[in-house]
Amino acid sequence: MNIQWYPGHMTKAIRMMQEDIKLIDIVVELVDARVPLSSKNPDIDQLAKGKSRLILLNKADLADRAKTQAWEQYFKDRGFYVHSLDARTGKSVKSVTGIIQEACREKIERDRRRGIINRPVRAMVVGIPNVGKSTFINTYAGKACTKTGNKPGVTKGKQWIRLNKNVELLDTPGILWPKFEDQTVGMKLAIIGSIKDDLLDITELAWNLTGFLVDNYPGILEKRYNIDEKRDKIEIIEQIALARGCLQKGGAPDTAKASKLLLDDFRSARLGAITLDLPV
Ligand code: GDP
Numbered sequence: 103m104n105i106q107w108y109p110g111h112m113t114k115a116i117r118m119m120q121e122d123i124k125l126i127d128i129v130v131e132l133v134d135a136r137v138p139l140s141s142k143n144p145d146i147d148q149l150a151k152g153k154s155r156l157i158l159l160n161k162a163d164l165a166d167r168a169k170t171q172a173w174e175q176y177f178k179d180r181g182f183y184v185h186s187l188d189a190r191t192g193k194s195v196k197s198v199t200g201i202i203q204e205a206c207r208e209k210i211e212r213d214r215r216r217g218i219i220n221r222p223v224r225a226m227v228v229g230i231p232n233v234g235k236s237t238f239i240n241t242y243a244g245k246a247c248t249k250t251g252n253k254p255g256v257t258k259g260k261q262w263i264r265l266n267k268n269v270e271l272l273d274t275p276g277i278l279w280p281k282f283e284d285q286t287v288g289m290k291l292a293i294i295g296s297i298k299d300d301l302l303d304i305t306e307l308a309w310n311l312t313g314f315l316v317d318n319y320p321g322i323l324e325k326r327y328n329i330d331e332k333r334d335k336i337e338i339i340e341q342i343a344l345a346r347g348c349l350q351k352g353g354a355p356d357t358a359k360a361s362k363l364l365l366d367d368f369r370s371a372r373l374g375a376i377t378l379d380l381p382v
Contacts, residue, residue: 119149119276122226122260126272127206128154130198132229132238135165135186136294137379138173140287141230143278150228154205155182158198160234162186165377172381189238198242199269210268223269224262228276232296235275239263243271290378295369305339308361311368312338314378322373339364 123129129150134141138159157177162170170186177184183205187194203210206223213221229235243263261273280296282288292302293311312335315322324331329341336357342348343355346363350356367373 115277115279116149119228122272122276123149123153125260126153126224126226127209128156128202128223128225130156130158130202130225130227130271132158132160132189132227132233132235132275134233134294134296135159135162135170135173136377137290138177139379139382140290141233141280141296143230143281145281146228146278154209156198156201156205157182157184158189158238159184159186160189160238162194163188164371164375166375169377169381173377173379176381187238189234189241192241192244195238195242199265202269220267222264222267224272225269226272226276228278230278230280230296235277239271239273239275243273293365293368293378295365299365304365305358305361308339308357308364309335311364315373315376318380319374319376322376326367326373 129146131142131146131150133139138157142157159165159170159173174184174186183201185194185198185201187198189195202223202225210223213219227235227239243265262270263273264270280287280291288297289307289310291297292299293307312323316331316335316338320331323329323338323342327342327345329338329345331338333341339357339360340355342364343357343360346360348356348359348363368376
């Protein structure tokens with residue numbers, strides 16, 4: 103399978119992001135906790151040069167907890183501030199403000215020495231499509247926050263969401279593009295559902311997912327579908343088809359249907375919390 107990405111408006115998007123980044127102190131980068139590396143575009147390192155960096159491992163509710171912890175350590179070791187969360191719930195989202203302040207402490211002190219007091223730290227959210235940027239901004243900003251800028255009668259521009267007296271967030275996220283350095287990145291993004299299914303061969307995705315699960319999460323498929331995992335991948339999918347009544351007209355297993363079922367079960371965490379990128 104050859105997954106292609108057509109960047110379309112990407113050059114314009116990058117130029118806009120470069121302009122926005124000039125206005126901010128810290129880049130808050132969202133990645134999917136199930137694929138922290140595959141959902142990360144390393145080009146942001148160049149774009150965000152000189153800025154404080156915070157990586158949010160989002161959708162942590164769907165990811166393998168132990169592996170998320172290992173990924174947190176991985177990014178910490180590389181000088182990032184890191185935090186894991188489920189952007190849809192308010193709880194772990196709230197602590198982000200404190201982390202932003204901590205990450206920008208040097209800048210705040212520098213301002214203070216220059217006599218600049220109470221200038222809020224400005225943050226911007228970035229990430230590839232589908233990692234939860236909008237969800238995060240909505241939950242994080244909540245209803246209590248005041249939007250600043252964009253006053254009536256003034257040319258439409260960026261809005262800053264004031265989170266508290268110390269932190270402001272740009273209301274529109276920067277959209278990065280996936281980096282398909284190798285085919286496994288595209289494959290993993292497709293498996294988590296970040297790339298439209300109709301572009302892809304579902305059976306091939308399910309086949310790859312099956313192999314990964316048997317190798318890295320032994321017993322999960324057996325438990326969910328009551329099948330024998332110690333078989334060829336295609337046989338495993340056939341067994342799933344039979345176990346779930348995915349049959350063709352003559353009664354033969356409908357592997358396409360079973361593949362779709364397996365992917366749906368994975369994406370909605372019915373197979374459990376699973377991480378596809380293994381910490382290095
Ligand atoms: P964006 O393209 O980065 O802005 O992503 P969205 O905010 O539109 O989110 C993409 C999908 O992921 C939506 O269906 C969200 O409901 C879902 N989502 C976002 N954050 C989380 C999370 O922390 N956990 C789970 N399970 N789903 C999430």
